[in-house]
Amino acid sequence: MKEYALSLDRYPAYIYDLAGLESHIKSIRAALGSTELFYAAKANPDAEILRTIAPHVDGVEVSSGGELTHVRETLPRTRIAFGGPGKTTQELSLALHADRIHVESPSELTRLAAQGFANILLRANLPLSTPDAALTMSGPFGMDEDTLNECAYLLTDNPQLTLRGIHAHLASGLDAPTMLDLADQITEWALPWLKAQGVNNPELNVGGGMAVDYTSPGTRFDWHAYGAGLGLIPAKVRIEPGRAITAYHGWYVTDVLDVKTTRGETYVILRGGTHHLRTPVTKGHDQPFEALTTNGPGSPATLVGQLCTPKDVFARNVLVPPLIPGDVIAFTMAGAYAWNISHHDFLMHPKPAFHYIR
Numbered sequence: 001m002k003e004y005a006l007s008l009d010r011y012p013a014y015i016y017d018l019a020g021l022e023s024h025i026k027s028i029r030a031a032l033g034s035t036e037l038f039y040a041a042k043a044n045p046d047a048e049i050l051r052t053i054a055p056h057v058d059g060v061e062v063s064s065g066g067e068l069t070h071v072r073e074t075l076p077r078t079r080i081a082f083g084g085p086g087k088t089t090q091e092l093s094l095a096l097h098a099d100r101i102h103v104e105s106p107s108e109l110t111r112l113a114a115q116g117f118a119n120i121l122l123r124a125n126l127p128l129s130t131p132d133a134a135l136t137m138s139g140p141f142g143m144d145e146d147t148l149n150e151c152a153y154l155l156t157d158n159p160q161l162t163l164r165g166i167h168a169h170l171a172s173g174l175d176a177p178t179m180l181d182l183a184d185q186i187t188e189w190a191l192p193w194l195k196a197q198g199v200n201n202p203e204l205n206v207g208g209g210m211a212v213d214y215t216s217p218g219t220r221f222d223w224h225a226y227g228a229g230l231g232l233i234p235a236k237v238r239i240e241p242g243r244a245i246t247a248y249h250g251w252y253v254t255d256v257l258d259v260k261t262t263r264g265e266t267y268v269i270l271r272g273g274t275h276h277l278r279t280p281v282t283k284g285h286d287q288p289f290e291a292l293t294t295n296g297p298g299s300p301a302t303l304v305g306q307l308c309t310p311k312d313v314f315a316r317n318v319l320v321p322p323l324i325p326g327d328v329i330a331f332t333m334a335g336a337y338a339w340n341i342s343h344h345d346f347l348m349h350p351k352p353a354f355h356y357i358r
């Protein structure tokens with residue numbers, strides 16, 4: 001990665017390590033046993049990334065008509081699960097031939113039924129405890145028990161919809177033991193409920209949200225423990241991670257434009273900015289990085305971009321080696337929720353180049 005990054009003739013650039021990504025997804029697949037693995041496209045829908053992952057997953061989860069169309073074009077034979085709040089009627093009709101549709105409300109169910117035949121999971125919003133979550137998906141996502149019962153009642157009048165199971169994506173940023181505990185709590189509620197609705201071979205999609213620790217780039221989610229635990233659940237279990245699949249294999253590489261000290265604070269100003277890599281701003285962390293052209297004793301500095309806003313910070317008060325204009329910095333862990341969630345057009349700077357290592 002380093003030699004490749006230094007050989008580029010223009011910064012900023014994204015580099016995706018497709019070879020590394022492929023071995024990562026293979027090891028996840030191997031750890032999961034009989035559990036089905038769908039990739040959540042919203043983490044990074046880059047076509048090369050989708051093509052790298054596709055042979056090693058059971059399908060792709062999409063959350064909009066745009067993602068649905070993109071994934072179908074990129075991977076015509078891949079199974080698709082379609083979820084997300086606020087689906088339009090047009091999106092529901094596009095999604096009719098998806099392998100599974102995750103229904104979010106009774107009115108969505110009624111609109112879907114009017115479109116034709118579909119296999120559905122009902123998205124549940126269960127009052128389960130998720131003490132350490134980075135993000136809990138309560139609020140508008142899914143349905144409480146009363147509303148799920150209302151859907152079950154509506155289904156009796158709409159035989160064109162086949163209820164296959166329950167979907168629950170309840171939290172993100174959790175480690176394997178906590179996620180397993182959550183999956184067990186979901187199972188305990190969902191299996192009797194599905195049995196009461198007469199569902200045979202029930203399916204449980206327990207979502208994504210596996211922890212990615214940006215303060216510890218070498219740490220990985222314990223897929224073996226998770227796969228072993230999920231294997232004990234007496235149902236067809238499916239998961240749909242995004243971040244923990246692609247985060248580790250993207251770099252945002254750029255060069256130093258200026259170094260200055262203002263009121264005692266040292267700032268390293270980099271070409272580009274958080275309009276290309278919004279992850280540290282949205283997550284409120286320091287993006288991990290490597291200085292590629294220099295080493296030496298570290299001193300504190302704040303790494304910023306070219307945007308005219310004090311929010312354009314990649315990493316605040318971190319130790320950096322002595323840097324001068326022209327030095328090259330690589331932000332690591334930039335493969336998920338990075339380029340595709342960023343506000344690209346702000347200030348009209350040039351877009352980064354994209355490179356793929358195979």
Ligand SMILES: *Cc1c(COP(=O)(O)O)cnc(C)c1O
Pocket residue numbers: 040042043061083084169172173207208209210240241242243244
């Ligand atoms: C975002 C999302 C995912 C993926 O979450 P990660 O944190 O990227 O693993 C999976 N399922 C649903 C419903 C989501 O909204």
